[in-house]
Amino acid sequence: MNSRVPGRHFLQIPGPTNVPDRVLHAIVEPTIDHRGPAFAELGRAVLTGIRRVMRTSGPVIIYPASGTGAWEAALVNTLSPGDTVLMVRTGWFATLWYEMATRLGLAPIVLETDWRRGADPAVIEAALRQDSAHRIRAVCVVHNETSTGCTSPIAAVRAAIDAASHPALLMVDTISSLASIDYRHEEWGVDVTVAGSQKGLMLPPGLSFNAVSPRALAAAEMARLPRSYWDWRPMLEANAGFFFPFTPATNLLRGLQEALAMLDEEGLPNVFARHARHGAATRAAVEAWGQAGGLELQCLEPRDYSGSLTAVRLPQGHSADALRGLILKRFNMSLGNGLGQLKDRVFRIGHLGDFGDLSLIGTLAGVEMGLELAGVPHSAGGVDAAMTVLSAQEA
Numbered sequence: 057m058n059s060r061v062p063g064r065h066f067l068q069i070p071g072p073t074n075v076p077d078r079v080l081h082a083i084v085e086p087t088i089d090h091r092g093p094a095f096a097e098l099g100r101a102v103l104t105g106i107r108r109v110m111r112t113s114g115p116v117i118i119y120p121a122s123g124t125g126a127w128e129a130a131l132v133n134t135l136s137p138g139d140t141v142l143m144v145r146t147g148w149f150a151t152l153w154y155e156m157a158t159r160l161g162l163a164p165i166v167l168e169t170d171w172r173r174g175a176d177p178a179v180i181e182a183a184l185r186q187d188s189a190h191r192i193r194a195v196c197v198v199h200n201e202t203s204t205g206c207t208s209p210i211a212a213v214r215a216a217i218d219a220a221s222h223p224a225l226l227m228v229d230t231i232s233s234l235a236s237i238d239y240r241h242e243e244w245g246v247d248v249t250v251a252g253s254q255k256g257l258m259l260p261p262g263l264s265f266n267a268v269s270p271r272a273l274a275a276a277e278m279a280r281l282p283r284s285y286w287d288w289r290p291m292l293e294a295n296a297g298f299f300f301p302f303t304p305a306t307n308l309l310r311g312l313q314e315a316l317a318m319l320d321e322e323g324l325p326n327v328f329a330r331h332a333r334h335g336a337a338t339r340a341a342v343e344a345w346g347q348a349g350g351l352e353l354q355c356l357e358p359r360d361y362s363g364s365l366t367a368v369r370l371p372q373g374h375s376a377d378a379l380r381g382l383i384l385k386r387f388n389m390s391l392g393n394g395l396g397q398l399k400d401r402v403f404r405i406g407h408l409g410d411f412g413d414l415s416l417i418g419t420l421a422g423v424e425m426g427l428e429l430a431g432v433p434h435s436a437g438g439v440d441a442a443m444t445v446l447s448a449q450e451a
């Protein structure tokens with residue numbers, strides 16, 4: 057039996073994403089002394105560089121942790137036991153953040169959605185207007201819900217909070233949108249932005265981030281939830297000299313330095329345009345496959361379409377996991393699975409990170425062949441439809 061699978065694996069889940077060779081080479085350089093002068097240079101480069109990507113002039117804290125750690129840091133640094141938080145359940149990741157808040161002893165009010173659109177600023181505004189005693193301390197929204205491929209309009213959420221004249225902090229998860237979809241921490245008045253390394257930033261998993269506003273820093277002085285490892289204060293103190301209070305993930309930080317250089321070279325507006333274009337081409341493919349009914353986009357609201365990923369619903373009675381399994385075995389490509397209530401109902405195509413036109417066409421060709429082989433009812437011509445979009449729009 058031939059056990060070797062030739063060709064490069066297509067890692068087309070919506071993160072972790074493909075790590076470019078430049079970043080991989082940077083990461084394998086020898087580990088340096090994290091208290092020596094060379095580290096201060098690296099610390100300066102990443103602590104200042106990440107601000108450009110998060111679009112803030114304020115501090116960004118970098119944890120050696122997955123995104124979940126940065127979720128926890130956002131909550132424990134700003135809130136106290138029993139505090140009410142308003143959370144919009146746009147999908148599986150919003151649900152996990154809500155469950156974490158509950159476990160930490162917070163009292164979330166959940167605004168439900170059908171998982172087929174982003175957060176509705178009008179619903180948030182109505183909930184805040186009802187809270188005349190200002191018990192709600194924070195509004196938590198996931199910018200790009202990775203389980204559904206729907207984005208939420210963060211500037212409009214800020215406007216809704218202001219329209220209700222409510223003092224709640226705004227916390228936003230940008231784990232699958234940062235460096236893929238336009239995001240502006242400072243301009244949009246976000247208090248804590250949560251991000252991770254393994255998606256648009258083109259790094260392996262293992263780093264996560266909190267960008268913090270002056271209001272969030274003030275809240276941190278009053279917050280009473282227990283915190284130690286996640287405490288912003290010793291971090292900020294050490295970061296002032298570009299060091300860390302404990303051993304940082306030195307090699308991942310060196311990778312981050314390289315990834316930031318690559319993003320600077322391409323230019324963030326071009327990075328966003330590339331992702332938007334790949335999202336449009338992918339949706340054109342899905343719409344072509346679904347022409348005769350059956351396959352459809354999980355996201356129903358064009359305003360909320362994601363440039364990072366596309367979640368595709370299968371016709372009733374067909375298993376998304378069986379399709380993914382077949383595509384993995386036959387074409388050596390990983391696609392994202394359905395999560396929570398979408399388990400086995402959707403598969404997700406990640407088109408974020410270090411990703412070009414031909415990577416997308418290869419990905420879509422693998423899906424189209426997989427649909428045929430798995431006997432999933434579909435119309436042909438998805439790849440053609442995507443190629444038409446890609447050749448009509450300049451890269």
Ligand SMILES: Cc1ncc(COP(=O)(O)O)c(C=O)c1O
Nearest residue numbers: 122123124149202229231232252
């Ligand atoms: C939007 C979003 N939030 C949070 C997380 C959790 O991050 P991690 O798995 O890095 O802990 C993910 C992971 O995919 C995500 O996509």
